[in-house]
């Protein structure tokens with residue numbers, strides 16, 4: 001319908017202004033909500049690593065991946081996200097305790113989220129992605145790759161096994177492994 | 182209507198629009214630099230002033246807490262690292278030297294033209310990816326891949342010689358994958374090859390092994406490889422007796438395959454020629 005009078009033009013402009021302002025407000029509130037209620041915020045840790053040498057690095061050497069408890073009792077889970085798998089394919093973590101996830105990619109950009117938790121980050125080659133979290137629900141949580149990384153992307157997923165504190169039993173070297181289901 | 186009249190109608194409108202833009206900006210700054218950092222900082226035990234400074238980038242945001250340290254020793258499964266100079270060398274090899282090494286050292290087992298002298302024992306080399314050949318030679322030399330026959334063969338080769346001979350074999354009989362596909366005997370195998378199996382977390386073989394798929398650079402070509410060798414390697418990955426694949430790629434995949442699937446997959450790739 002063509003606007004005939006100046007008044008109609010104004011009315012249309014006003015309606016659209018309201019629609020735009022409302023959308024912007026809604027999105028801002030959603031961001032605030034995510035940040036304040038779900039504790040989702042951008043990563044604050046900036047740490048680089050040579051992507052062609054991830055497998056040569058001591059920290060991300062195959063035998064050091066997965067969950068490890070250090071002398072201070074801090075729980076750290078190290079994961080390599082590579083086309084088209086998470087290594088290791090299953091990690092075990094204790095519930096109700098701070099856990100630090102450290103992720104690296106040797107090839108392309110991957111994305112990681114743990115369903116039902118606030119863990120959600122991109123894993124960019126060249127950087128260590130680090131997430132601090134506390135898992136509250138126990139059980140096997142799905143951790144899929146959520147950034148298209150190649151033809152095998154849809155088969156790229158892994159498991160985060162959250163066990164009650166009492167059942168979390170790291171070995172003498174501090175390493176905790178997923179037992180086969 | 183004249184220009185002046187329009188301007189008069191527009192005036193309040195312009196004012197309001199500017200006010201809205203400024204308002205949205207202010208709200209954005211307030212939530213991004215004050216509300217979010219202060220409340221999130223409070224939960225993380227950071228005082229409001231520090232939290233605001235960190236959100237503005239005046240104070241470093243990291244590390245908020247002591248970073249976890251790792252005292253693990255490096256135990257790489259392979260020493261190969263795909264740096265730019267290595268890739269350049271493989272793309273620009275010394276062809277004559279590659280040819281010479283192939284003829285004098287490798288031909289006895291892998292054939293003059295890269296086609297095996299005995300399919301039950303030796304794999305084909307012709308048309309294999311230069312990156313794959315180089316990686317395997319390097320792994321034999323460093324001991325990352327154990328084999329009584331190949332390890333002494335490569336012991337005296339330099340990195341450059343390995344790159345040259347790898348590129349030589351790669352250049353023989355290229356583009357085999359242009360040829361028509363032979364369908365697998367069973368639809369399950371066809372599915373594993375083409376689309377993978379999400380329930381088992383099994384990516385399609387072709388997502389890496391197709392030379393045009395953009396998978397890992399060291400992925401070998403499987404087409405027309407001998408079926409004995411293909412099956413043997415998958416079994417070796419499965420049992421862990423071969424473990425030079427970076428990031429456990431082939432070990433995790435082979436562990437999920439049944440023996441019958443391994444045989445059928447080997448047969449399938451052998452038939453693609």
Ligand SMILES: [Cu+2]
Pocket residue numbers: 081082083084109110111145146147148149153156
């Ligand atoms: Cu991925």
